Amino acid sequence: MVNLDLLKKSIPVAPLKIAALPGCERLSETVDKHLAEYRQILAKEKSGLPFAGYIEDSFLIECECPRFGTGEAKGRIKDSVRGTDLFIMCDVLNYSMTYTVCGYENHMSPDDHFQNLKRIISAATGKAHRINVIMPFLYESRQHKRSQRESLDCALALKELSDMGVSNIITFDAHDPRVQNAIPLKGFDNYMPTYQFLQALVSSVPDLLLDNEHMMIISPDEGAMSRAVYFSNVLGVDMGMFYKRRDYSTVVNGKNPIVAHEFLGDSVEGKDVIIIDDMISSGESMLDVAKQVKQRKANRVFICTTFGLFTEGLEKFDEYHRQGWIEKVITTDLTYRPPELLSRSYYEEARMGKYLASIIDILNHDVSVEKVRSTTAKITQLLESHQSAK
Numbered sequence: 001m002v003n004l005d006l007l008k009k010s011i012p013v014a015p016l017k018i019a020a021l022p023g024c025e026r027l028s029e030t031v032d033k034h035l036a037e038y039r040q041i042l043a044k045e046k047s048g049l050p051f052a053g054y055i056e057d058s059f060l061i062e063c064e065c066p067r068f069g070t071g072e073a074k075g076r077i078k079d080s081v082r083g084t085d086l087f088i089m090c091d092v093l094n095y096s097m098t099y100t101v102c103g104y105e106n107h108m109s110p111d112d113h114f115q116n117l118k119r120i121i122s123a124a125t126g127k128a129h130r131i132n133v134i135m136p137f138l139y140e141s142r143q144h145k146r147s148q149r150e151s152l153d154c155a156l157a158l159k160e161l162s163d164m165g166v167s168n169i170i171t172f173d174a175h176d177p178r179v180q181n182a183i184p185l186k187g188f189d190n191y192m193p194t195y196q197f198l199q200a201l202v203s204s205v206p207d208l209l210l211d212n213e214h215m216m217i218i219s220p221d222e223g224a225m226s227r228a229v230y231f232s233n234v235l236g237v238d239m240g241m242f243y244k245r246r247d248y249s250t251v252v253n254g255k256n257p258i259v260a261h262e263f264l265g266d267s268v269e270g271k272d273v274i275i276i277d278d279m280i281s282s283g284e285s286m287l288d289v290a291k292q293v294k295q296r297k298a299n300r301v302f303i304c305t306t307f308g309l310f311t312e313g314l315e316k317f318d319e320y321h322r323q324g325w326i327e328k329v330i331t332t333d334l335t336y337r338p339p340e341l342l343s344r345s346y347y348e349e350a351r352m353g354k355y356l357a358s359i360i361d362i363l364n365h366d367v368s369v370e371k372v373r374s375t376t377a378k379i380t381q382l383l384e385s386h387q388s389a390k
Contacts, residue, residue: 008045010365014085014129015053018360019063019077021116023094023108027136027333030353031089031360032060038361053084063123065116071101075119085364086128090117092139093309094336114139114157118164125165132168132187132363133161134356136334137279137307141175155182162186170359172334172352173227173278173306191359193332194231195375195382196350197276197304200330202386204348205302208272210383212237216271216298220289224277231276234379240265242289269297279307280331287316290326300327304350307335314341321346 016035020028039055062078092110099106106112117133124131140153159182161169168187174180180188202208209215219228219241232239241264273293280286280303290301308331310317320326321344331337332350341347355372362372 006367006371007042007361007365010367012051012054012085012364013366014083014364015051016059016360016364017061017079017081017084017086017128018059019061019081019086019088019120019124021063021088021090021113021120022065023097023113023336024089024091027091027353027356028060028089030333030351031357032058034354034357035059035361038357042361063120065119067099069100069102071099071106073099073116073119075116075121075123077120077123081124081128083127083129085130085132086124087132087134087360087363088117088120088124089134090114091137091335092117092135093137093307096336096338110139118160121161121164121166130167131165132170133166134170134360136172136332136352138169138171138174138179141171141179144176144179152182154179158182158186158188168363170363172332175223175278189359189363189369189373191355191373192227192230192375193306193334193350193352193355194227194234195378196332196352196355197231197330198379198382200348200350201274201302201304201328202382204328204330205300208386210235210237210386214271214299216240216266216268216273218242218265218268218273218275218289218293220275220277220286227276227278231274234376235383238266240268242292263292263296267296268293270299272300272302273298274302274304276304278305279309280305280329281309282312283310283316284312287320287326290320294325301325302327303329305330306332308337308341309335310338310341314344317346318344 018028018032036057043055063076065073065075067073090113092113095107097108121131139157143153146152162183170189172191172193174190177190215237217228217232217237217239219225222243225241228239243262275286275289286303290303293301303326317329328346328348330348330350332352334352358372362369
């Protein structure tokens with residue numbers, strides 16, 4: 001088990017409980033299953049008095065956010081959380097959840113999910129020993145800085161959670177982690193799914209050659225550079241980058257349209273290429289980069305993103321796969337993915353449940369998260385295993 005030596009020498013802050021908000025049940029059940037298994041192993045290694053609630057068949061508690069006919073809602077926790085270390089899991093991108101307003105059906109937006117999160121926090125405040133929020137996609141993280149006269153939505157949301165008594169916020173691949181400066185006295189942990197990407201790749205593409213002669217990492221823009229640099233360094237391969245030329249005189253769908261992608265880097269001819277970024281929104285930018293890479297005579301193109309939003313559907317991805325411009329699309333299971341995406345032959349998921357369970361266990365024991373944050377050793381081990389299997 002991960003971090004066994006570290007955890008068996010420590011004690012938990014308080015009994016562990018997990019509240020999964022509507023729309024996050026599937027991921028929470030996977031995390032809960034792994035946590036129960038971890039605790040069974042840890043309990044055999046620990047010496048001294050047993051802790052109440054340390055071993056459970058399930059750490060999940062029931063909570064709900066029922067709505068009135070007007071669309072107004074309230075948060076309700078059905079189990080006791082007094083004295084517990086409460087982890088609230090929230091998927092703000094699950095648009096499949098619906099509610100009724102005066103007879104009309106509404107799909108839940110990120111704003112609706114965030115309101116539900118605050119409702120459950122307010123139901124637990126003053127009772128739980130500590131409240132932690134697990135929000136894989138950080139709410140409003142794309143609105144992280146001010147240009148001209150604009151709202152600072154992400155900073156305001158973090159400040160609001162902090163004021164409500166939240167001690168720690170756990171997120172993945174934040175669009176700009178510097179937004180944590182809005183809450184300097186609270187815990188903010190940002191994790192990357194690099195190992196899980198690689199694990200999904202090697203399991204779905206057995207003939208993948210992870211060396212400098214056959215592989216190259218591509219950053220689709222300047223914002224993804226740090227991700228691509230780490231990935232290329234840990235694999236020991238070259239990296240290239242595209243940068244976007246935008247038309248700043250026009251705004252379309254809330255953003256300046258991209259005029260062209262320009263490439264900086266060595267030749268990709270004959271090499272497999274991994275394009276890595278934090279999210280696929282409409283996918284136009286990612287697909288354009290994939291097409292340009294193929295036009296430069298790359299071999300296979302693999303797309304790895306933490307969050308697959310696919311806001312304009314999957315038709316373009318289907319077409320690009322048929323044309324041979326993309327080989328695989330890999331996203332994590334941290335957010336909602338529509339059934340039609342899961343059925344695509346080119347789609348692979350990077351499973352995060354085990355990693356998230358380990359993070360929760362570490363935080364509950366109140367020990368350093370650096371060992372679970374750094375996955376370099378695990379990646380090295382995976383690479384060695386992949387090479388020896390050839």
